Amino acid sequence: xxxxxxxxxxxxxxxxxxxxxxxxxxxxxxxxxxxxxxxxxxxxxxxxxxxxxxxxxxxxxxxxxxxxxxxxxxxxxxxxxxxxxxxxxxxxxxxxxxxxxxxxxxxxxxxxxxxxxxxxxxxxxxxxxxxxxxxxxxxxxxxxxxxxxxxxxxxxxxxxxxxxxxxxxxxxxxxxxxxxxxxxxxxxxxxxxxxxxxxxxxxxxxxxxxxxxxxxxxxxxxxxxxxxxxxxxxxxxxxxxxxxxxxxxxxxxxxxxxxxxxxxxxxxxxxxxxxxxxxxxxxxxxxxxxxxxxxxxxxxxxxxxxxxxxxxxxxxxxxxxxxxxxxxxxxxxxxxxxxxxxx
Numbered sequence: 004x005x006x007x008x009x010x011x012x013x014x015x016x017x018x019x020x021x022x023x024x025x026x027x028x029x030x031x032x033x034x035x036x037x038x039x040x041x042x043x044x045x046x047x048x049x050x051x052x053x054x055x056x057x058x059x060x061x062x063x064x065x066x067x068x069x070x071x072x073x074x075x076x077x078x079x080x081x082x083x084x085x086x087x088x089x090x091x092x093x094x095x096x097x098x099x100x101x102x103x104x105x106x107x108x109x110x111x112x113x114x115x116x117x118x119x120x121x122x123x124x125x126x127x128x129x130x131x132x133x134x135x136x137x138x139x140x141x142x143x144x145x146x147x148x149x150x151x152x153x154x155x156x157x158x159x160x161x162x163x164x165x166x167x168x169x170x171x172x173x174x175x176x177x178x179x180x181x182x183x184x185x186x187x188x189x190x191x192x193x194x195x196x197x198x199x200x201x202x203x204x205x206x207x208x209x210x211x212x213x214x215x216x217x218x219x220x221x222x223x224x225x226x227x228x229x230x231x232x233x234x235x236x237x238x239x240x241x242x243x244x245x246x247x248x249x250x251x252x253x254x255x256x257x258x259x260x261x262x263x264x265x266x267x268x269x270x271x272x273x274x275x276x277x278x279x280x281x282x283x284x285x286x287x288x289x290x291x292x293x294x295x296x297x298x299x300x301x302x303x304x305x306x307x308x309x310x311x312x313x314x315x316x317x318x319x320x321x322x323x324x325x326x327x328x329x330x331x332x333x334x335x336x337x338x339x340x341x342x343x344x345x346x
Contacts, residue, residue: 011084012054014094018116018198019052020220021045029092030200030220037223038090043067044083051093057084109205115216116199119189126194142239145246152249152264159261160331162338169262176263180244180270181214187240188233192218195229230289234282241271272321277314287313 013019013029020028027045029038040048046067047060057080064076071079087093126134189199200217221230248264251257274282290306 010054011051011056011060012094013048013051013087013092017052017092018200019048020196020198020223028220028223029087029090030198031092037220038087038092039223047080047083051087060084109203111201111203112214114199114201115186115189116193119186119193119199122186122190123193126190138239141246142242145242145249148246148249149242149268152252155252155257156261156264157327157331159258161334163258163261165262166258168259172259173263173266176260177266180241180263180267183244184237184240184270185214185216187236188218189216191233191236192216192221195221195224195226195232197221197224197229197233227289231286234285234289237282238271238274241267241274245271272324275317277310277317283313 014031016031018030020030025042025045027040027048029040029048031037043064047063050060050063061073061076061080064080065071065073068076084093129137185202189202192199197218197220200220202214202216205213205215218233221233224230245264245267248260248267251260252264277284277287287306287310
């Protein structure tokens with residue numbers, strides 16, 4: 004146990020969030036094991052975040068429990084600090100336990116939490132009604148641009164050719180799109196006051212790289228709307244990126260950006276699938292949870308109907324897409340065979 008004069012503070016990578024009044028969550032980067040504190044413990048955690056001492060914490064505890072003896076306050080404080088030490092949350096000058104081993108198939112990247120918090124603080128200055136209105140208008144315009152560009156995209160698939168500039172645009176655009184997608188999740192997470200616990204690359208099937216941000220702390224917040232907003236933030240960013248590329252598709256850069264547009268469109272559909280863990284299934288899972296005070300069923304009848312309707316709609320869209328791809332492939336093959344026969 005630390006002495007009375009030993010400086011005490013939380014580790015630098017420990018973040019504190021308050022989903023409710025008098026409740027504090029201590030979270031470590033790249034960790035899914037938060038520590039939940041309430042009442043005076045949450046107040047002590049706030050002091051530890053800024054840096055304090057054992058005597059200062061004991062004084063705070065004595066103010067909260069004026070009838071307790073100094074020995075009782077000291078015992079309670081020792082138990083509190085021991086709990087933090089066991090969770091490896093506190094820096095009391097002792098040697099820190101070794102870091103946990105990296106998860107196989109994952110590469111940790113710099114945590115975007117600070118940048119997300121800065122962007123969120125700027126967005127919070129915009130009135131809520133204005134921000135929501137602007138987002139609706141931007142998404143509607145993006146969807147309209149994508150719909151208008153589909154004939155041009157179809158024409159390129161039928162008769163277009165590949166060249167080096169397309170590969171360069173895809174090599175530069177793919178990482179940028181992934182960063183923007185994940186930053187969408189991170190910024191919305193910060194808009195609700197929830198810290199982002201890390202970021203990285205994970206490999207699906209050990210060969211397909213996929214970026215991620217660790218927003219697992221949202222599971223400890225009671226608001227369902229927050230979970231839905233964080234989950235759908237990435238796909239909404241995808242739609243805005245598609246709209247920007249579709250607008251470029253009507254300029255001289257049309258043939259250059261069409262491959263990247265197709266790639267992002269495929270990624271959006273992949274993220275909207277209800278048949279595997281995706282951003283859309285996470286949004287639906289928010290409504291499948293029990294209510295904040297425990298009342299209600301995990302799935303309501305209306306919730307089941309909405310989910311089944313969405314599954315049907317997604318199936319129809321994907322079936323139509325498969326038919327379109329088949330027709331394009333058939334015509335391209337016929338054109339290739341005719342060109343080969345003619346030569």
